[in-house]
Amino acid sequence: MIFDPTTVITQMDTRLGLITLAATDQGLAGLWFDQQKHYPDIQHWRRDDQHPWLVQACAELAQYLQGQRTGFTVALDLRRGSDFQQSVWKALGAIAQGDTSSYGAISRQIGRPSAVRAVGAAVGRNPISIIVPCHRVLGANGALTGYAGGLGRKAALLALESTAHAMTAYTSTPVQTRTMRT
Numbered sequence: 500m501i502f503d504p505t506t507v508i509t510q511m512d513t514r515l516g517l518i519t520l521a522a523t524d525q526g527l528a529g530l531w532f533d534q535q536k537h538y539p540d541i542q543h544w545r546r547d548d549q550h551p552w553l554v555q556a557c558a559e560l561a562q563y564l565q566g567q568r569t570g571f572t573v574a575l576d577l578r579r580g581s582d583f584q585q586s587v588w589k590a591l592g593a594i595a596q597g598d599t600s601s602y603g604a605i606s607r608q609i610g611r612p613s614a615v616r617a618v619g620a621a622v623g624r625n626p627i628s629i630i631v632p633c634h635r636v637l638g639a640n641g642a643l644t645g646y647a648g649g650l651g652r653k654a655a656l657l658a659l660e661s662t663a664h665a666m667t668a669y670t671s672t673p674v675q676t677r678t679m680r681t
């Protein structure tokens with residue numbers, strides 16, 4: 500994947516490890532864990548901790564990791580992927596927090612039911628971890644499989660979302676009471 504040479508970065512230390520975020524004028528273009536598979540060569544990218552997309556992404560990511568946010572509003576720049584990859588990444592974005600999907604389900608969703616392996620490769624090349632939620636994709640049998648950021652992080656993200664989803668469902672559901680007659 501080739502990135503715009505004007506891409507800027509910042510880094511954020513989290514409980515899941517150091518995260519590098521990248522942006523262009525179009526939006527957030529990358530979010531990678533330290534030592535993640537497919538980590539790009541960032542040595543020529545300028546650091547800009549005040550870039551508006553990076554400031555917004557860091558704030559939203561911090562809220563998410565604290566269980567205070569269930570979605571992201573930062574603009575995304577996914578132009579660097581092939582049409583196929585972009586269709587897979589769009590399908591990933593449709594998986595709601597607290598839900599999961601499988602590689603096979605995504606291949607059917609994008610109209611390519613026999614492209615399960617290619618879907619897996621596109622999921623693995625997702626340049627914007629967490630925000631484009633590739634961690635929500637499980638094996639056909641529900642097993643934790645492949646995550647460029649590491650299976651431990653995938654499990655931690657799913658646990659965080661499960662807790663946040665349960666808390667949201669619990670607090671947003673009206674309490675119904677019944678009066679008992681004696």
